[in-house]
Amino acid sequence: MERRWGYKVPLNFLEDLKFYLIFLFILSILPMIIRIPYIVTVLAFSLMYVILAMSYNLILGYTGLFSLAHAAFFAVGAYTSALLSVDLKVQFTPALLLAGISSMVVAYGIIKVALKTSYHSFGLVTLAFSSILALVYKNWVEITRGPMGIPGIPRPYLELLSLRIEFFTDLQCYYLILTITALSVWFLSKIFRSRIGRALIAIRENQVLAESVGINSKKYMTLAFVLGAFFAGIAGSLYVHYVRYVNPESFSLSLTVTAITMVIIGGQGGFKGVLITAIALYMIPEFLRISPDWRDVLFGIVLLACARFFPEGIEGAFKLLFKRKSEVTENA
């Protein structure tokens, strides 16, 4: 039989919940234990990568759409948020939501065109669109300020009735990002486990068969793509509010590469693998102080190895190792 690519659906809700809560707990106490400002920034960035990887998991991991526009959605969210809060003085919450929504609108336009092609050329069309967007950022100087970028994006604050909560320091901002990440991951894992998630897996494994049992594949693909773009936009908005500066160079292809690597290694089934991989893949090169060039080479090699030997990602790889060991012991 032809070997398929990943087929795990996490069904054990309690196990997932336990994992999720432990993870959240560790991430919330880590900056209090290790009191180095650098750690907070690294953690904040890795959380943004978690949102990026989880939303990309919906597109590549679940639906099997090889989209190369994920960095572009991140950029759309980042620019929308930056322009709204700098030029129009919009508050954080509406800016965040509008960033997500504008990414969704762009994604809807892209997928309308991209679904006209075969799945092979899907990647090309999305790549073409993301390069069009990059041209716009660079050359539409009146609005985006071109290659100079937009400085001075304010740190977020919330106004609830008369109460004003400020997130001006890195640490406060980190907790805000953690909250939003936790909510996004919870929402995405709900989708993964729902009827929609199962329909998406069916489409990935065999589109014709899925359609024959009544799954409207175009509708579900559009849904997954647009939802993924929404969360990428949210991640972009968090990014600009944390870094307080944005320029076209922030969203190169290497961002998409990172997202792809995270999803492929994380295994396309459950969200645990992707969650751990996202944090590990951001932190390991960061702490080893590898230059971005070498990091991308490393990611490329990992991608090749995964495609060749572990099509189910690390979870699959561990299972394979474990199985071999048990087989050996049985034989002995």
Place this chain on the structure above:
Amino acid sequence: MIDSILLQQILNGIFEGSVYALMAVGLSLIFGVIEVVNFAHGEFYAIGGYITYLLCSVFGFSYEATVAITCLALAVLGGICEKIFIEPLIERHWLMPIVTTFGLSIIIQNLLRIIFSPDVKKIPTLYGAEVLEFLGVRVSYQRIIVIFGALISFLLLHIFLYKTKTGKAIRAASQNKEACSIVGIDLKKVYLLAFSLSTMFCGLAGSIAGPVFCVSPMMGSALLLKAFAVVILGGFGNVKGAILSAYIIGCIESFAGAYISYTFKDMFGFIIMVIVLLFKPQGIFGKKVGI
């Protein structure tokens, strides 16, 4: 009296079209035969450019020898890459070969940046900056080499695909794989041949167009996107359609750059691609099956 600006744009368009066509032919060939989208195609072109740079500027080979050696080297390299990375994955889920070529493209691009530094390198050629002038049109000799080199190579490819037995096997494989196996065509050999043929075109493009554009690690990825647009326009896996639409896109871009906006010149190719996808998703020449 012909307007010399118009003529100049047509000539520029044909030149750019030749470069796009050299890239698109290989992409289309690989897609037609192996059904793999080769994201590393632009990087093979960059390798071709760098080999040319090394041989010409550093080791001082003659230009003719350089072109020949580059083509040969790229054909061998492509064959090795196909054997190691693509062949074991062809039977798997279709995503795995794409992920592999994408990973390959990232590795090669960053290694080139590490080895040769991100600086732009210039290749001095036999003709330097010499320019031919006629009817008020100026064109450098290197560009003439590109235009005619592309035409001659397409002619040779046509002869190879239609007159030789091996070429016929490649065309057969692009039409029906099961039938090929039945009549005893070794599909693995055909895949290998198609891949190294397509990377050979990259080598040719790198060595003749490299001196015009200069050599840098990113030279491939920008051109690759255009080549993709061309391939989509021409209909996936349709080699002749790809060549024709390469010239069409080259001319349209050159006119748009001259008369509309030079900044957004690169966008027009993509806009055409989007329009074609919306109204004729199989491409302009996409009807015919096979190459």
